[in-house]
Amino acid sequence: MTNYYADSLSANSKLTQISANRCFDGEQHYYSHDSTATKTSMTFSIYLPDEALAGHRCPAVLYLSGLTCNADNVTHKAHVQKKCSELGMIFIAPDTSPRSNAEVDVANDERYFVGQGASYYVDATCAPWSERFNMQSYIVDELYDLLRAEFAITSIGIMGHSMGGHGALLLGFKFPSKFVSVSALSPVCAASESAWGQAAFSEYFGDNKVKWQESDAAHTIEAVGQQYASILVDQGAADEFLADGQLQTPKLQQACEKAGQPLTLRYQAGHDHSYYFIQTVIHDHIEHHWRMAQLS
């Protein structure tokens, strides 16, 4: 296996390479590292086009996955590598929560929306979650700095699917100085008004309603106002979670209107919540982030 990049990690790199596979004109890598924010080992995948492997700086986009996922789902099923290879774009998929912490492993088939695989990308304030469920700090500070230190990156955009779409909208508008672009696929738009989000926030924040508001994407957009030239959101029109109120898409539209934040919101006929939908529209999202990076 040709592996251009492993040798060029920094001398005291905190990263351990798990795998490297040639894919189009680039390589799909996996890394693990010990995280300070989550006090455990974290894994992420990164697609590096040949330009980045050769040390030329490229724009990057962080993809936050949805409930129950880890880095594998989007890396295997979303079909991003071809477009990233063509554009010269770096694509990074972190995990959705800390893993292997028995004290917080309350997730199961019935409660897949709390705990492992369901961090909502916030810093929890209530025990037992507050010890390790600090995914906001992990993404926005620790992983962000690590990526900039270890890879040839010009700028970073943020996107996500479902719970990860909420994370991308939330973190993109809480930390606009860190990200050059925001987009979302089938996002939970207002976690504090979704049954999934309410279950999670009750665990992570208890009754602290200020925290609930500060961690709600639509509320945050309305509170901080316009931050990006435009944001792109795709939503399957036949998505069962749109129908049952988990996603609250109109709340995003209202928040953007009040904030003066230009929003391209596309309802795609016949499409559901699955990776079959994601692969259908994600190339447009990668191009959106690539264009925004050129303007930044």
Added chain:
Amino acid sequence: MTNYYADSLSANSKLTQISANRCFDGEQHYYSHDSTATKTSMTFSIYLPDEALAGHRCPAVLYLSGLTCNADNVTHKAHVQKKCSELGMIFIAPDTSPRSNAEVDVANDERYFVGQGASYYVDATCAPWSERFNMQSYIVDELYDLLRAEFAITSIGIMGHSMGGHGALLLGFKFPSKFVSVSALSPVCAASESAWGQAAFSEYFGDNKVKWQESDAAHTIEAVGQQYASILVDQGAADEFLADGQLQTPKLQQACEKAGQPLTLRYQAGHDHSYYFIQTVIHDHIEHHWRMAQLS
């Protein structure tokens, strides 16, 4: 979920629909059916572009998967749907063997190359395999006829990966009247000269060396001579199974030379045996089958 096609299965259809998901301008479907050839329930996936969903006949390609796979691997990881949607191509992925037959479930982590997930797409002649491991008859007769009866198909090509690449070359040249095109990704080219293939053929055919020869792809091509205007084979140059002799790629080249069968054989620098390689080249294969279908 919009599901155009389920209602238009034939009145006495033998198919049971498992799922339907919108994907690009078409739908990804899964079906199961009771098989006469394998005396058990079989599952396959089929991508149907909108033209086919509307009843207009389209060219189709059968994809035979490699060792340990089922219909999911290629359906989730090979990224064929976009290209098939663009061209108006039907893509069908059968399983790699019968399942759930305790008497033949000898496969395990050490012997993943025999039994479930490892049929080699032959009709076994030795017990206990001969009862249900009749995957040649399943693919070439039963599934073939079922697909033509139930879906809007003009012609069928055949392709595959690894063990499934062997199956595509073998069945394509044994039954050239059934298929309009052949291609393979990282194929086992001569199963009777590969340690994997020898282990499987010993189980399925015992000492019957005539059966070994008749079931070897390179031998079959040499025996039957040119059948197609050209065949396309892609091989990762950094594939560990090429290096260790499982694939026997030069044997395919020699057989095609002797047979006068035009062969486009491409060694792709840096690429391994994984689905990261498959996704890199499979669009070219779909285009190959589409072009051959136009000429047929």
